[in-house]
Amino acid sequence: xxxxxxxxxxxxxxxxxxxxxxxxxxxxxxxxxxxxxxxxxxxxxxxxxxxxxxxxxxxxxxxxxxxxxxxxxxxxxxxxxxxxxxxxxxxxxxxxxxxxxxxxxxxxxxxxxxxxxxxxxxxxxxxxxxxxxxxxxxxxxxxxxxxxxxxxxxxxxxxxxxxxxxxxxxxxxxxxxxxxxxxxxxxxxxxxxxxxxxxxxxxxxxxxxxxxxxxxxxxxxxxxxxxxxxxxxxxxxxxxxxxxxxxxxxxxxxxxxxxxxxxxxxxxxxxxxxxxxxxxxxxxxxxxxx
Numbered sequence: 001x002x003x004x005x006x007x008x009x010x011x012x013x014x015x016x017x018x019x020x021x022x023x024x025x026x027x028x029x030x031x032x033x034x035x036x037x038x039x040x041x042x043x044x045x046x047x048x049x050x051x052x053x054x055x056x057x058x059x060x061x062x063x064x065x066x067x068x069x070x071x072x073x074x075x076x077x078x079x080x081x082x083x084x085x086x087x088x089x090x091x092x093x094x095x096x097x098x099x100x101x102x103x104x105x106x107x108x109x110x111x112x113x114x115x116x117x118x119x120x121x122x123x124x125x126x127x128x129x130x131x132x133x134x135x136x137x138x139x140x141x142x143x144x145x146x147x148x149x150x151x152x153x154x155x156x157x158x159x160x161x162x163x164x165x166x167x168x169x170x171x172x173x174x175x176x177x178x179x180x181x182x183x184x185x186x187x188x189x190x191x192x193x194x195x196x197x198x199x200x201x202x203x204x205x206x207x208x209x210x211x212x213x214x215x216x217x218x219x220x221x222x223x224x225x226x227x228x229x230x231x232x233x234x235x236x237x238x239x240x241x242x243x244x245x246x247x248x249x250x251x252x253x254x255x256x257x258x259x260x261x262x263x264x265x266x267x268x269x270x271x272x273x274x275x276x277x278x279x280x281x282x283x284x285x286x287x288x289x290x
Contacts, residue, residue, distance in 0.1 A: 006036040008181035009051070010173060012218060013042025013146075013166045014189025014211045015244030016072075021047045022064040022250075023257025024187045024234045029057040031265055037118035037179065039172050041165030042214075043189065045121045045145035046103065049138055052115035053108045066106055067250040074098050075247065096143055096152050103139050112138045120179065121145050122165035122172045123157075130168035132175060133157065166214050173221045177229045184229060185270070186222075188279065190236030191215050191244070201245065211244050219276035233274035235260045 009028075011021055021044060034055050040048025050063045075098055112119050113135045121133040123144040133141040136157065144155035144162035154161040165172075176184050191211035215236075225231050237256050242249045261269075 005182045006180045007033075007183040007185070008176040008179070009035040009038045009048070009185050009187060010176050011038065011040040011044030011048045011187045012189055012214050013044050013164070014191065014214060015043060016070075016075075016247045016250070017189035017191070017211065017240075017242065017244045017253065018043030018047055019064075019067045019250035019253040020189050020237055020257040021187045022060065022067045023254035023259075024261045025051055025060040026057065026064055026254070026258045027261035027265065028185070028234075029055070029060040030262075033185075033270075035117065035185070036181070037120065037176075039120045039122060039176055039179075040145070041122040041172065042146050042148070044187070045142045045165065047187075049103075049107060049112075049115065049119060049121065049142055052117040052119040055117045064254050067254060070102075070247050070250060072245065072247045074102055094151050096147070096155075099146065099152070100139060100143060103142055107138055107142075110138060112136055112141060114138075120172075120175065122168070122175065123147075123155075123162040124165055124168035125160050125162060128168055130165065130172060130175070131160070131162060132172075166217075173225055173229075173231060177226065182229055184225075184231045186218065186231060186233045186274065188215070188218060188233065188236045189244075190238060190240055190279075193238040193240050200243075215279050219279050222274050222276040222279075231274045232270055232272065233278055234269070235264045236279055 025047070038048040038052050040046070047063065051059060053059070054062065109115055112121065112133060121141040123131045123133060123141070125131050140155055140157055144157055145165045146152065147154050147163045149163050149167070154163045173184055173186070189211065222231055222233065237253065237260065242253065
């Protein structure tokens with residue numbers, strides 16, 4: 001399989017910043033790009049699963065429309081009594097029922113293997129190792145991959161309590177290479193590089209920390225990829241001051257990401273190898289000093 005030269009899209013996590021990936025997918029699909037398979041983790045699993053069911057410009061446009069209609073309460077409904085009850089019962093502060101309803105309402109297939117494109121979802125087992133889910137119930141796999149510890153409860157699949165893929169291998173470039181990809185296009189959500197302090201609220205701070213972890217993991221993976229695998233990194237948005245718990249900016253994020261990805265493609269981004277420094281805040285901020 002190593003010589004088959006497959007193309008993979010790898011979608012990282014990042015809470016509400018997942019809207020960025022909808023814009024990137026729009027630009028890539030409008031360019032006529034269709035990967036051989038997709039891998040997603042955390043919110044990237046949600047976007048990857050939707051795109052795998054409708055892998056074209058029309059599907060990407062519908063995904064963008066879903067993001068534009070989302071409110072924080074749809075994903076992270078909070079009330080003090082519910083938080084206290086859930087903490088006592090499950091050790092998490094958010095009931096995943098809202099996220100489950102969102103996925104079930106929009107995903108056009110029930111099992112991972114029924115997607116139009118081969119789909120792989122990354123989660124993390126209790127030992128911190130990455131688990132690849134390539135078949136079975138899609139909703140359960142996405143919920144497991146998005147189960148940020150402390151925020152959402154873990155999801156039991158095949159007897160294992162699985163949690164957010166960000167903790168083990170959020171951007172599973174090596175998994176993509178192992179599955180035969182020789183060309184990998186990474187769609188990062190980025191992180192709020194322009195925040196002057198931590199975002200307000202416990203959940204926002206937890207998600208911000210996760211997005212920073214993801215960026216550092218991704219930089220390390222890009223630096224250590226084998227020479228025979230070409231990795232291309234769609235441009236993360238920076239400066240960015242949107243918290244990963246803020247769902248009000250989706251339309252703006254999608255528009256910015258679509259424009260920047262189009263410009264990146266036009267400038268040969270799909271022929272240029274990714275550099276880890278492209279995700280570092282100093283790489284961006286050097287261009288944005290007043």
